[in-house]
Amino acid sequence: MMWRQYLKLTSVEFRIFLREPVAVFFNLFFPLMFLFLTMHVFLSKEAVEQGAINVYIPAFIIIITTGVSFFNIPIYIVKYRNTKFLKRLRVAPLSPITILLSLGTANLLMLLFGLIILVLLGIFLYGASFNGNILLFTAGLLLSFLSLGSIGLLIASFSRGMRTVNVVGQLVYYPMLFLSGAIPLHLPTWLEGIARLLPITYAVELTQRLWNLDYFENTLHYQFQTGSAWIDVLVLSAYLVGALSIALLTFKWE
Amino acid sequence: MGKKAVIEVRNLVKKYGKFTAVKGISFDVEEGEIFGIVGPNGAGKTSMVECLEGIREFDAGEIRVAGLHPIRDASHLKQKIGIQLQESQLPDRIKTREALELFAALYRKSIPWKAMVKELGLEEKLNSYYDKLSGGQKQRLSIAMALINDPEIVFFDELTTGLDPQARRIIWSLVENVQKMGKTVVLVTHFMEEAERLCDRVAIIDHGELIALDTPARLIRNVHAHYRISFKAEENIPQSLFEGHAFIRKVQQEDHYYEIEVADVVAVANFIRLLADLDIAFVELTIHQPSLEDVFIALTGKELRE
Numbered sequence: 001m002m003w004r005q006y007l008k009l010t011s012v013e014f015r016i017f018l019r020e021p022v023a024v025f026f027n028l029f030f031p032l033m034f035l036f037l038t039m040h041v042f043l044s045k046e047a048v049e050q051g052a053i054n055v056y057i058p059a060f061i062i063i064i065t066t067g068v069s070f071f072n073i074p075i076y077i078v079k080y081r082n083t084k085f086l087k088r089l090r091v092a093p094l095s096p097i098t099i100l101l102s103l104g105t106a107n108l109l110m111l112l113f114g115l116i117i118l119v120l121l122g123i124f125l126y127g128a129s130f131n132g133n134i135l136l137f138t139a140g141l142l143l144s145f146l147s148l149g150s151i152g153l154l155i156a157s158f159s160r161g162m163r164t165v166n167v168v169g170q171l172v173y174y175p176m177l178f179l180s181g182a183i184p185l186h187l188p189t190w191l192e193g194i195a196r197l198l199p200i201t202y203a204v205e206l207t208q209r210l211w212n213l214d215y216f217e218n219t220l221h222y223q224f225q226t227g228s229a230w231i232d233v234l235v236l237s238a239y240l241v242g243a244l245s246i247a248l249l250t251f252k253w254e
Numbered sequence: 255m256g257k258k259a260v261i262e263v264r265n266l267v268k269k270y271g272k273f274t275a276v277k278g279i280s281f282d283v284e285e286g287e288i289f290g291i292v293g294p295n296g297a298g299k300t301s302m303v304e305c306l307e308g309i310r311e312f313d314a315g316e317i318r319v320a321g322l323h324p325i326r327d328a329s330h331l332k333q334k335i336g337i338q339l340q341e342s343q344l345p346d347r348i349k350t351r352e353a354l355e356l357f358a359a360l361y362r363k364s365i366p367w368k369a370m371v372k373e374l375g376l377e378e379k380l381n382s383y384y385d386k387l388s389g390g391q392k393q394r395l396s397i398a399m400a401l402i403n404d405p406e407i408v409f410f411d412e413l414t415t416g417l418d419p420q421a422r423r424i425i426w427s428l429v430e431n432v433q434k435m436g437k438t439v440v441l442v443t444h445f446m447e448e449a450e451r452l453c454d455r456v457a458i459i460d461h462g463e464l465i466a467l468d469t470p471a472r473l474i475r476n477v478h479a480h481y482r483i484s485f486k487a488e489e490n491i492p493q494s495l496f497e498g499h500a501f502i503r504k505v506q507q508e509d510h511y512y513e514i515e516v517a518d519v520v521a522v523a524n525f526i527r528l529l530a531d532l533d534i535a536f537v538e539l540t541i542h543q544p545s546l547e548d549v550f551i552a553l554t555g556k557e558l559r560e
Binding site: 004012016080083087091092 | 329333347348356357359383
């Protein structure tokens with residue numbers, strides 16, 4: 001019974017997301033734009049030839065994850081709350097967990113949709129190759145999504161109107177984007193210190209490590225941070241537990 | 255009556271902090287009737303109904319809906335009732351068909367909805383997005399969603415608010431059909447005309463209290479509401495002409511406009527005959543029959559606002 005409800009709600013949600021051109025643009029095509037800019041403008045020819053694509057593909061997957069987490073998740077929750085659609089769902093014999101899991105899964109599908117386009121383009125246009133373990137990579141990506149998605153849920157818990165969601169989303173999204181290391185920028189040391197506090201930095205690092213597991217030490221272009229992937233996992237898990245507990249405790253259905 | 259009560263409410267109290275929204279209300283809803291709950295905005299109607307639906311916890315009193323406790327037996331109760339929420343919207347980009355399929359999948363049993371969609375006039379709109387539906391179509395869809403689990407009791411909250419008169423009339427006949435299907439209907443409205451036309455019995459709520467409960471006809475009879483005749487006279491009528499006629503209760507005049515209050519239908523006929531006998535030329539004559547609206551004004555001292 002619960003399974004059927006979950007599948008039905010998830011599939012309807014996902015279809016609704018795909019029909020929103022603005023959401024599709026910002027979540028899926030905006031990261032692609034960054035990919036093209038990075039490969040053709042930001043990076044030196046030498047870096048591109050040395051396989052920089054394999055550093056940036058996982059980073060841009062995290063940019064998509066962040067967009068889905070900080071925009072799509074809170075925007076839809078607040079919209080559904082304000083139009084009383086969440087309340088309408090609660091009136092049906094549907095558990096709150098099913099509702100939240102469905103919303104989470106539909107957003108994850110959105111992320112996978114963007115990921116597939118990005119990876120295919122990366123392979124065909126720039127010769128990207130996956131050099132890791134697919135199970136480990138999936139687990140790392142899932143952890144990153146859960147961690148960033150929980151922050152999105154938290155934004156939804158604290159926002160009443162659509163305007164707030166948009167402003168908060170952008171205030172969180174853009175700084176994180178530029179500080180995360182996903183985009184090739186040289187940061188002053190003090191900004192790097194701030195970057196070390198942000199979950200997205202660890203998500204980028206983790207997915208980059210897991211995408212390039214085989215070549216970990218050999219990638220010339222990117223200065224890998226010292227420290228192991230376990231630190232990334234630890235920090236992301238801490239954000240996940242913290243953000244999720246506060247979000248669930250303060251969540252309002254109407 | 256002596257019919258089986260499907261909803262029993264005893265001394266229901268609902269508080270929000272220090273504010274008491276529902277102050278000890280008791281009533282029964284009988285099987286198969288359309289039970290109206292009317293009152294001005296903020297009277298406590300929605301609070302009360304949401305306690306019955308199991309959406310809100312209540313502070314004191316007893317409620318049984320289809321023999322179940324709305325909070326303790328919530329998951330069982332949800333399968334047996336259908337709900338249309340006040341001001342609830344679906345996502346803009348959901349199609350009519352998807353909304354019906356979704357809600358059908360949420361219940362243990364659901365009816366084959368194709369026939370219902372036809373009856374509700376939504377057949378052509380199955381592939382339309384929600385935000386492309388008119389107000390009336392949206393409400394018809396919300397009726398369909400409330401009926402999809404073949405419920406015993408259906409709750410409609412402000413079903414026709416914001417609709418044009420034509421769309422409203424269509425909805426009314428659909429609500430009557432719901433009753434013909436053998437279901438009990440609880441209808442929350444602030445339109446007296448709607449309650450009078452549809453409801454077998456009406457509960458009037460004001461300031462969280464039940465101030466009257468009866469059939470519309472009996473409510474109207476009991477408050478001794480008057481018929482009002484209004485017209486415009488071609489020239490001034492001396493007030494003395496209306497004196498000495500027992501059937502005239504009250505005369506109000508503004509310029510050439512008159513409003514006369516009389517007790518009943520016979521008095522209306524008498525008055526019009528009087529106008530003819532006195533050779534008074536008049537235009538724009540209207541007769542206002544006493545309605546639930548008058549009952550409401552008589553009982554609460556205020557007019558209902560839209």
